[in-house]
Amino acid sequence: MRLFSYLLMGSLLALPAAGMAASPSAATSSAAAEGLHLDWLDRSVSPAENFYKFANGGWQEEHPIPPAYSRWGIFNILHIRNQKIVREIIEDAAAANAKPGSITQKVGDFYESGMDMEAINEAGVKPLEPVFARIHNISNMKELQRVVAQLQLLGVNAVFHFGSMQDFEDSSRVIGAAFQGGLxxxxxxxxxxxxxxxxxxxxxxxxxxxxxxxxxxxxxxxxxxxxxxxxxxxxxxxxxxxxxxxxxxDSQKSAAAEAKTVMAIETAMAEASMPRIKMRNPHAIYNIKTLDELEAITPNFDWQAYFANMGVPNLTSINLATPGFFKALNDQLETVPLSDWKTYLRWQLIDSFAPYLSESFVKENFKMHSALTGAKELLPRWQRVVNAENGALGFAVGKLYVKQEFPPSSKKAVLDILHNIREALKSDLKTLEWMSPKTREAALEKLSLMGERIGYPDKWRSYEKLRITAGPYVENVIAANVFLTKRDLAKIGKPVNKHEWGMTPQTVNAYYSPSRNNINFPAGILQPPFFDPDAPAAVNYGAVGFVMGHEMTHGFDDTGAQFDGHGNLNNWWTPEDLKKFKAATSCISKHFSEYTVNDGLHVKGKLVTGEATADLGGLTLAWRAFKHSDAYEHAKTIHGFTPAQQFFLGAAHVWASNIRPAEARRRVTVDPHPPAMYRVNGTVANMPAFQKAFEIPDDSPMVNEHRCVIW
Ligand SMILES: [Zn+2]
The missing domain is CATH 1.10.287 (Helix Hairpins)
Incomplete structure (x- = not known):
């Protein structure tokens, strides 16, 4: 629902599940020995052969993927735990008999309307009929373009995306941006x-x-x-x-013909789309164009009318992020018949809302989800509705979540670790031999300006303008989409809202924002096995410390390093230093390109460079911070594992997971993160401290012969 999430939020710790995916239950391991999950190990595998399997093989064996999932790991288990808490919060709201218009009423009614299958089945596709009628009545190019804007406001993936972003070159400004989409x-x-x-x-x-x-x-x-x-x-x-x-x-015959029409339109759009690897370069997706320039590029598309239809009539320039896509769209507007466009829009409309309609639509929608991810059955209804509600009213629910789940003492313990990692990075930047004084000064400035946020926003967003009723469900979903889209568009031309978070507090994830130069750790991830107040410090540094170092390193990965401390796209590197830094990151893309999934499907090294860099930099920083912490002095060997070994086990354990082949294939094409096993093995293979901790021989697959070095 948030259109430019990857720009607003920058680099996530992990890609969330596909579309409707997320949750049944599985208890986390009970036999944790002082926070060390020894029952997760597979001692039949040598750490020198495959460290990930050694650390997590037992867990993998014990945790087959539940039928409703395409991947099953620690992230899923924590996500479900949070979903159950959220469900209780929501059910309390639903039972409260709240005042109409109050947040409690909205939280409660959204959920109840989603759970009322009888009403949903009875309504069928009727709630969407007025929207289908608008598509049906299109009779010329002008109306087509107006309906495209109307559908986008409803949250439909119609042709392209439009929304707000912080200006790459002036991070104090919020501008409009148009991106490829429509697939x-x-x-x-x-x-x-x-x-x-x-x-x-x-x-x-x-x-x-x-x-x-x-x-x-x-x-x-x-x-x-x-x-x-x-x-x-x-x-x-x-x-x-x-x-x-x-x-x-539609009749079987015309439906088959229509499907081919849609496929032809989308294939042409796909051909004109910028590859994901190229989109990682901020310069490639930053093309400020005035109205005149826009009209010269796409004479068949009336941008001025479009802006008015979107409710931002005064825009005089935007970032046309993917110009090649829009040039091709201009041709399509000329060559594709109006009737085919109408077929395409009907498809996009039903595809966007099928999960919120009657049972036959939900089932058919799941069939495709299953083909894409390998999931075997639908998630229980309540989980699907909680997921939708997290999208629609996430911060309202999050406010109640943190009150219950995130005590101030957690915040303090987490901040201690974070500050030690920050110190480790500072001292590395001060002493890195290859860095010249000029670059060093700018790097230290960037670090000193890097904001840190733990748990939840200090100001909560208002849902006053969002109207939620007793149903039909899909109308509530649409109302929330319109609310969120308008909220996003209203930011254009206004100063940046510094309090805003790009993730709800109940999310099991973390992120770095290059335009804001800040790192963000929602309350949802600050729980075992990421952060366990009862675990040895070595384990916490390996787990949550890894996550913190990872996000901090994003400020200095191949993309982040192009932004300065104020969040502006601005080269602060001397040419000489930049060359050395690029050699370090291309070492990583080369290293990860060698890994494969599903018998020979190669990881796209260039797609995962930023995340793999953040993993290596992050784990290295966490290790140094641990070694310099007071806790290191008192650390003990536990059950035969030295503190250094505990550290690396802690790091491996948070990535424990199983994945289906279809999902592994999907992720290789879309996910900038390496597959879980390589996030562990690929990272430690570059770390001398790991080799030493487990006494790994030089010729082991767990040692990268030509080590990549970030810090
Ligand atoms: Zn990341």
Missing amino acids: GLPSRDYYLKTAAACKKAKAANKATSAKAAKAAQATYEACLAHAEKFEETRQAYVAHIAAMFELLG
Whole structure:
């Protein structure tokens, strides 16, 4: 629902689950020995062979993926725990007989309307009929563009995204930004990975030796195998679109034709979309254009009318983030018949709201979700509704959550660790041999300006303008979408709201924002096994310390390093230092490119560079902070594990998880984070302290021969 989350929030700790995914129950391990989860270990695997398996193999064995999930790990288990707390809070609100218009009434009614299956089934698709009628009545290009804006306001993924962002070059300003969008599948790869593309890539690769030719053949065969999987998903998608049109009352024959129309439009959009790797470069997605310039680029799209339709009529310039996409859109507006556009918009409308409609829509929607992620059954209804409510009224619920779940004592203990990690980074920046005095000064300034926020916002957002009723459910979802979109658009042209958080307090995650230069740790993640007041300091430094060092390092990863301490895109590096820094980060992208999932699908090293850099920098900082802490002096060997070993086990344990092949494939194409196993193994393989702690031989796969070094 928040359109530019990746810009507003910068770098997350972990990518949240896909669409509707999130939760049944599984208790966290009970046999924790002083916070060390010894029953999670698989001692039949040597830490020198596969440290992740050694640390988590027992957990993996004991925690098969529940049918409703595509991935199952510590993040999911904590998420469910928080969901249950949130459900209690919401149910109390629902039972309270609250005053109409009060926040309690809104929190309670949203949930009750979502749980009332009888009313939802009875309403069917009726609540959306006025919106379908608007699409049906489009009779010219001008009306088409007006309806696109109207659908976007409702939260429909119609053609592209538009919203607010902090100006990269002047972080005190909030500007409007237009981004590519409009696809129903997770990424452009799903449309473009074909056997024909594999053949083309093979033809372009001129092997010069027998060995190179053999490698090229192997790459080609792997490419074909994966193209086949993507082809299966494309077929499932087209069948799914047709099934949805049939549910809307179209004949089988016309539904099949309409599905092909949608696929053709989206494939053309996918071809024109900027690849995710390129979007990681802030310069590539920063193109300020005046109205005149916009009109020159897309003469077939009336931006002035569009801004008026979106409720921001006075805009005179925006960031056209992905110009290639909009140029192609301009052509599509000319070549795609109006009737085909209407078919496409009908599809996007039903795709956006199917999860909130009657049972037949929910089931068909899940079928596609299952094809994309491998999940075998729907989440229980209450979990789906709690997820939707976290999106709609998340901070209202979060306010009640922290009151109950986050005592001030937790905040203090967490801050102590954070400050020690900050000190470790400061002393590294002061002593890094390769850095020149000029760059060093700017880096230290950036660190000193980096804000830190723990737990929850100091000012809570108002939901006064959001109207929630007893139902129908989908109308409440739409009301919340409109409220959030308008709230976002209202920021354009106003000063930055410094109190705002990009994540609710109950979220199990953390983030760094480059434009705000701050690190944020919601209350939801500050619980075991991330932070356990009863665990040895070594474990806490390895777990929550890793997370903190990770977010701090984002200020200095390949993207973050391009922003200064005030959050402006501004090069503060000397050319010489920048060259050395780029060598360090490209070492990481090369290292991670070697890893694969599902038999030979390679991790995209360049896509995961920022996150893998943050992991290596973060764990290194956490280790140094631990070594310099008072706690290190008193640390003891527990159950045969030295404090250093406890530290690395703590780091590995938070990534304990299992994943289905379809989900692993999806994540390789969309997730800037490396797969969980490599977040652990790839990181420690670059750390001499790990090798020493477990006495790993030099020729082990757990030692990267050409170590990458960030700090
Ligand atoms: Zn991150």
